Amino acid sequence: MNVKACLVALLCLAPLPALAQGFAGMGAESDGFALPDPEVQFSFPEDHGPHPEFRIEWWYVTANLQDADGNQYGIQWTLFRNAMAPGGAATDQAWMGHAAVSTPNGHLYAERLARGGIGQAGVTSEPFEAYIDEWQMAGPDLNNVTLTAQSDQFRYDLNLSADRPFVPQGNNGFSVKSEAGQASHYYSQPFYQIEGVLTLPSGTVQVQGQAWLDREWSSQPLTATQTGWDWVSLHFEDGAKLMGYRLRDQDGDAYTVGTWITSDGHPEPLKDGMLTMEAAGQAEVAGRSVPIAWNIALPSKNLSIQTRAFYPDSWMGTRIPYWEGPVSITGSHKGEGYLEMSGY
Numbered sequence: 001m002n003v004k005a006c007l008v009a010l011l012c013l014a015p016l017p018a019l020a021q022g023f024a025g026m027g028a029e030s031d032g033f034a035l036p037d038p039e040v041q042f043s044f045p046e047d048h049g050p051h052p053e054f055r056i057e058w059w060y061v062t063a064n065l066q067d068a069d070g071n072q073y074g075i076q077w078t079l080f081r082n083a084m085a086p087g088g089a090a091t092d093q094a095w096m097g098h099a100a101v102s103t104p105n106g107h108l109y110a111e112r113l114a115r116g117g118i119g120q121a122g123v124t125s126e127p128f129e130a131y132i133d134e135w136q137m138a139g140p141d142l143n144n145v146t147l148t149a150q151s152d153q154f155r156y157d158l159n160l161s162a163d164r165p166f167v168p169q170g171n172n173g174f175s176v177k178s179e180a181g182q183a184s185h186y187y188s189q190p191f192y193q194i195e196g197v198l199t200l201p202s203g204t205v206q207v208q209g210q211a212w213l214d215r216e217w218s219s220q221p222l223t224a225t226q227t228g229w230d231w232v233s234l235h236f237e238d239g240a241k242l243m244g245y246r247l248r249d250q251d252g253d254a255y256t257v258g259t260w261i262t263s264d265g266h267p268e269p270l271k272d273g274m275l276t277m278e279a280a281g282q283a284e285v286a287g288r289s290v291p292i293a294w295n296i297a298l299p300s301k302n303l304s305i306q307t308r309a310f311y312p313d314s315w316m317g318t319r320i321p322y323w324e325g326p327v328s329i330t331g332s333h334k335g336e337g338y339l340e341m342s343g344y
Helices: 001-008
Strands: 056-064 072-081 095-104 105-116 121-124 128-132 135-141 144-150 153-160 174-176 183-200 203-218 225-238 240-250 254-261 267-270 276-285 286-300 303-310 320-333 337-339
Touching: 056 153, 056 183, 056 303, 056 320, 056 337, 072 121, 072 135, 072 320, 095 121, 095 144, 095 183, 095 320, 105 121, 105 254, 128 337, 144 183, 183 225, 183 240, 183 254, 203 225, 203 286, 203 337, 225 254, 225 286, 225 303, 225 320, 276 303, 303 337
Parallel strands: none
Antiparallel strands: 056 072, 056 203, 072 095, 095 105, 121 128, 128 135, 135 144, 144 153, 153 183, 174 183, 183 203, 225 240, 225 337, 240 254, 254 267, 276 286, 286 303, 303 320, 320 337
């Protein structure tokens, strides 16, 4: 859903006592901020840019990559915006960046923090640019961009291009997160082709593959009792895509929704319960038990698959920690994708 992302967005500069409602404070009251409206339609390229009247927002890229020898890699690039007060002032915006590379030799990640209004981070819609310090996602438009990030352990320089439309999630982009009606505006670009270079401790690697962008903004996307989520973005060999997530509640229930996306980009939203996700294998990661394999079923598409992490140690030890990394797909459909899990 990639509300995954807002786990950190709310953290940017907020004191921890303010984060008592819902996972990472995302169930906190949103007084003074705008709320998603099911009547609003996306307008591009304007909606590729920021929406400062909303409290939280992100630009989120994950990619499945292979080198010439068939070795699997994954990358993440994310920019989060968090409004510290209503009103939309640039100086009231806090920004956070996450970058990561999952490799056969280990998981590498980095984090950046910035404040608004001083030129350290921001987003423009046309030509498109999203940046924090020297990390950048930029191009003539959001369907044709370069992606860069670096730390003292890694760097990547990648080119992304897509020839199909952006895909609205939920009901024409109005994505409901709970029975109580919490929601976000949410769209994706799941059709990027990607190529470029990873610079790793072992040397440089030429890679290519496919990538997925999530764009989402809201002000109170979760309820006060939702404790975390399990999210997948999946690429199937026949060209179809699936986004799905289960939002876990403290009473043990889960709200499970998603979108089936045809190979030409047509979305078919899935109501709660149409998609099922059941943990199918655990691993000890960062001192906790994490489900790194999942049985996923969508009877309306005759889909019954298992996803499994390529690299179980894909842990993000950031201000709020979470798991995120590339997965394989076996069963009725074959392919690859990404898994994110929070609240473990």
